[in-house]
Amino acid sequence: MTTSARHGRLARRGPRPTASAAVTLAAGLVLGLGACTSTGDSEPAGPVETSSAPAAPPLPTTVKVGVVTGRVGGDEKKRAVSNVTRAVDGWLDAAYVGGGYPRETFADAFPRFTKGAADEAGRDVMLMTNADLGQQIEGVVPKIRRVTIDLLGVRGVAQAATARVRLVFVTEGGVERRVTVAGRLRLVRQHRVWRVFGYDITKADVPAGRGATGAAG
Numbered sequence: 001m002t003t004s005a006r007h008g009r010l011a012r013r014g015p016r017p018t019a020s021a022a023v024t025l026a027a028g029l030v031l032g033l034g035a036c037t038s039t040g041d042s043e044p045a046g047p048v049e050t051s052s053a054p055a056a057p058p059l060p061t062t063v064k065v066g067v068v069t070g071r072v073g074g075d076e077k078k079r080a081v082s083n084v085t086r087a088v089d090g091w092l093d094a095a096y097v098g099g100g101y102p103r104e105t106f107a108d109a110f111p112r113f114t115k116g117a118a119d120e121a122g123r124d125v126m127l128m129t130n131a132d133l134g135q136q137i138e139g140v141v142p143k144i145r146r147v148t149i150d151l152l153g154v155r156g157v158a159q160a161a162t163a164r165v166r167l168v169f170v171t172e173g174g175v176e177r178r179v180t181v182a183g184r185l186r187l188v189r190q191h192r193v194w195r196v197f198g199y200d201i202t203k204a205d206v207p208a209g210r211g212a213t214g215a216a217g
Helices: 019-032 073-098 115-123
Strands: 002-007 062-069 137-154 157-173 177-190 193-207
Touching: 019 193, 062 073, 073 137, 073 177, 073 193, 115 193
Parallel strands: 062 137
Antiparallel strands: 002 193, 137 157, 157 177, 177 193
């Protein structure tokens, strides 16, 4: 089994933080970004960035709401969870389960990452995408796709989030592996768009047909 791990440049170093610690970390970033004060939480109608991944995932993401820190109203919570899920799904589809295979490039794998986080993830491309297997496989079949979202409310509006992710998929073709991607994405709302600014992700794989273990999502 191969396992990799990396902390994003804006993620907390050292032991993995609790959910409340993660949203507290995001709170500091929110307060430092004057742009994140708009009360409207609907994403722009048109696409913000493009990706070669399909619009609809082959396996729907199972979404749960975790810890909510601060005051976030019911409708606001629903909008925030929907938009955070959209940002997470954009990465999962573009980096792992979407697009055509065999595949050589993953340049568009981080459509809702900030520039700094996208640069860091680009250096972690073997971890943060299927770049290690992309040229050797013919397809990907997702088995588990789960996200738990912790929210931070500032003045009644969700402004930061931690998405606890677990993705399990099986590759098809020349290399048949069962791959588990798990960990946390840290997101902040910039104007009306939720973006990933940090991550703490592990990736493990075993031959298909055997059980795979990975960090809890």
